[in-house]
Amino acid sequence: MIYKLEDMFPMDLDNLIEEGKDVAVLPIGSVEQHGPHLLLGCDSFITQALADCTAEYSGGVLFPMVPLSWIGGLRVWPGTIDIRSKNMGNYLEEVCMNILNMGFKKLLLVNGHGGGREMVYSVASRVFKRTGIPVLAIFTGQVQRVYPEIRKVWQEYGLNDPSSYEASAMLGGIKKYGKTELLEKAKRLIWEAVEEFGEPNTQFEPPSLRKVFEISEVGHDYLSETMHVRPRADANADAGLAYIEAMAKKLADAIRKLDEHQRQIKNEE
Amino acid sequence: MNTVQMAEITSRECKKYLEEGGDLVFVPMGSIERLGPHLPLASKCFVVYAISEALAKRNRGYCLPVLPYSTLYDTYSGAGSMSVDAKILYDYTYDISKELMENGFRRIIFVSYFKELYYVIAEFFQEKDLPIAWISPDQIPFPEAKDENTRVTSLVAACLKLCGREDLLERLLAENKKHFGKFKGPLSERYPLSELRKLGRMGYHFKKDEYEILPVETVLVDEAVAAINKWVEEKVPAVEALKEYAYYISRARFDRGLR
Numbered sequence: 254m255i256y257k258l259e260d261m262f263p264m265d266l267d268n269l270i271e272e273g274k275d276v277a278v279l280p281i282g283s284v285e286q287h288g289p290h291l292l293l294g295c296d297s298f299i300t301q302a303l304a305d306c307t308a309e310y311s312g313g314v315l316f317p318m319v320p321l322s323w324i325g326g327l328r329v330w331p332g333t334i335d336i337r338s339k340n341m342g343n344y345l346e347e348v349c350m351n352i353l354n355m356g357f358k359k360l361l362l363v364n365g366h367g368g369g370r371e372m373v374y375s376v377a378s379r380v381f382k383r384t385g386i387p388v389l390a391i392f393t394g395q396v397q398r399v400y401p402e403i404r405k406v407w408q409e410y411g412l413n414d415p416s417s418y419e420a421s422a423m424l425g426g427i428k429k430y431g432k433t434e435l436l437e438k439a440k441r442l443i444w445e446a447v448e449e450f451g452e453p454n455t456q457f458e459p460p461s462l463r464k465v466f467e468i469s470e471v472g473h474d475y476l477s478e479t480m481h482v483r484p485r486a487d488a489n490a491d492a493g494l495a496y497i498e499a500m501a502k503k504l505a506d507a508i509r510k511l512d513e514h515q516r517q518i519k520n521e522e
Numbered sequence: 523m524n525t526v527q528m529a530e531i532t533s534r535e536c537k538k539y540l541e542e543g544g545d546l547v548f549v550p551m552g553s554i555e556r557l558g559p560h561l562p563l564a565s566k567c568f569v570v571y572a573i574s575e576a577l578a579k580r581n582r583g584y585c586l587p588v589l590p591y592s593t594l595y596d597t598y599s600g601a602g603s604m605s606v607d608a609k610i611l612y613d614y615t616y617d618i619s620k621e622l623m624e625n626g627f628r629r630i631i632f633v634s635y636f637k638e639l640y641y642v643i644a645e646f647f648q649e650k651d652l653p654i655a656w657i658s659p660d661q662i663p664f665p666e667a668k669d670e671n672t673r674v675t676s677l678v679a680a681c682l683k684l685c686g687r688e689d690l691l692e693r694l695l696a697e698n699k700k701h702f703g704k705f706k707g708p709l710s711e712r713y714p715l716s717e718l719r720k721l722g723r724m725g726y727h728f729k730k731d732e733y734e735i736l737p738v739e740t741v742l743v744d745e746a747v748a749a750i751n752k753w754v755e756e757k758v759p760a761v762e763a764l765k766e767y768a769y770y771i772s773r774a775r776f777d778r779g780l781r
Contacts, residue, residue: 258602259564259590260690262697263556266563266602284587286533293536294529297587317554317564320529320587321618332528332536334586334621340613344606348591351604435530442532 256308257315266355269314275358276313276508279348280304281373283322283366286330286475288416288482290446291423292439293332294320295482298426299419299497300365303393305429306501307363311508316352319345322369326474327481338372345373349380349388359511361504362390365422370395387518389511396500403499410492417485418496425493436490446484453483526578529587539584540626545765546583547627548574549618551634553592556600556728558675558735559705560697562690563602564590565678566635569659572681574633576754577657581761583629586618592636596710597734599727608638615642623652629764630654651775653768657757664742664749672738680746695741702737 255265282297292298301318308315324335336344345362352360360380364373370392377390397403407418420443427436458473458480465471475481525531528547531539552567562568567588574585594605606614615632619642622630631654632639639656647653659677667673675698682691710716710726718724728734 258554259562259567261563261602262561262693263559263563263600263602270601282529282587284529289534290532292530292532294527294587297529317567317590318587319591320589328621328624330533331540331625332531332533333625334618336614336617336621340610340617343610344591344614347606347610348604351591351606355601355604435525438530 256313257305259317270356274312274314275356276308276311276361277316277352277357277359278304278308278311278313278361278363279316279352280318281322281345281362281364281366281369282318282320283324283334283369284320285324285327285333285335285366286481287419287423288446288484289450289478290442290484291420291482295419295423296366299393299422300363302426302429302494302497303365303501303504304361304363306498307361307504307508310501310505313359313361313508314357316348319348322364322366323372325368326472327368329474330478338369341369342372342376342379345376346379349376350383353380353384353386358386358515359508360386360388361508361511362388363393363504364390365393367392367394387511387514389507391504391507393500396503400500400503403496403503406492406496406499410489410495412487412489412492414483414485414487416483417487417489419482420485420488421490421493422496423493424488424490425495425497428490428494429497440488440490443484443488444486447486450479450484452485453479526575526583526585527587528584531584536584536625544582544584545626545628546578546581546761547622547630548578548583548585549589549615549622549630549632549634550574550585551589551592551615551632551636553594553635554590554602554604555594555597556602556733557597558671558733558737559701560694560737561675561678561735562682562694566592566659568685568687568690569678569681570633572684573657573659573662573750573754576684576750577631577633577757577761580754580758589614592634593638595637596708596726596728608636611636612638612642615639616646619643619646619654620650623650628652628768629761631761631764632656633659635659651771653764653771655764662750662753664746666742666745666749669738671736672740672742674735675738676742676746677750679741679743680750683743683747684750691743698737698741702739705731705733705736707736708732708734
């Protein structure tokens, strides 16, 4: 079955809608600095693969990724493209409304970029207020907190550092699409960065910022090159892909719960 | 590996490119749109991707990822068409331009069908003094095509080939054959609407089973690939001239003491 909208012809979509398929999955990516070694599209590679697997497992339709988001403190680094949250939110809301207007009744927004989390959550609320259709917006970091079993994948591969997780997930996302040449390049860049920086355990940030963080989120820039993601030699594409697949299974299950929730609401009304 | 995709390089690689005098970036904006019964819904995404990539490779630039959702015109109401409000897309594209400029890119070229870009680039120039450019894929000449249906269908087919999507190209050719002669031309071409629209623009939306682009007798895939490649080659001096023009603007403002 064709489940990617970008591969569909008009009649494919007509048939899906006629069959009553009503699950849509929309990945949200970013272009931003990810340390000296990871690709600018790191989050996009992860969310694309995650949304793809989720759509496949849930029998949903995968919509093309919204590739640029609000970034925040990383915009000081070259290659980062920061869209103001208001503009990003309005754009994303329009895309969601289009999806629901097509007849889809269950929409999952897959976001892997921490900085854009609140904005994506906000869009889910706004769309619900306009349509009465619950949209589920997820952030990958939060999903693995809710389902600690997903993190067991990392343990199985001997990984125990968030920077290793992010690099692995990016490699896994690239591997899923068989981009061998890009995968080799990405691995090489990681090894080169480990040679240059070693594997620092701490991230540089001003002590005053750490103190302020105890009471509040506050405007800040990422001041050192490795403050966002540190080089780690143990990054592993197989682990990353296993992590993506494990999380996608949970998200497919969440879509089933969303269906149940909608039925409950309908009955109550 | 020589990629031109910004998503596939690191921040350091981007910095190095800019430090070595690189300043060129293409912004492909496609659409999800019900164009024809024989064309993929993402046809324009493939077109802007292929053209941006060809231009970036030829002119030593980079491409942003394709922005897949845009403002649609007559096709907006069809199932599978996704239209973003023009004023929202205006703000979004303005932000992209601003970010690219602040990164140090001086030649920013949109590849898009979004007509309101006219104002984005004009007002961006007024506010930032940077002349950004906009290429609409409709301007690629293809004299071998005897009508608009053949031109668009062949262009989409050629871009699928350039994107390495032979699977979708094969499907397009099969769907074209299957649907050829089964649909009538757009109602928008009938009198009096056709006469009114000659005067300017007037809103219209396609009805069920009405398509902007119809299947054709022959899809000229290789001819369209050759036309794209020729056009990309011919545009090298224009892409180069954008650099000189941006410099001229900055000097002219300075020399005349303008703000």
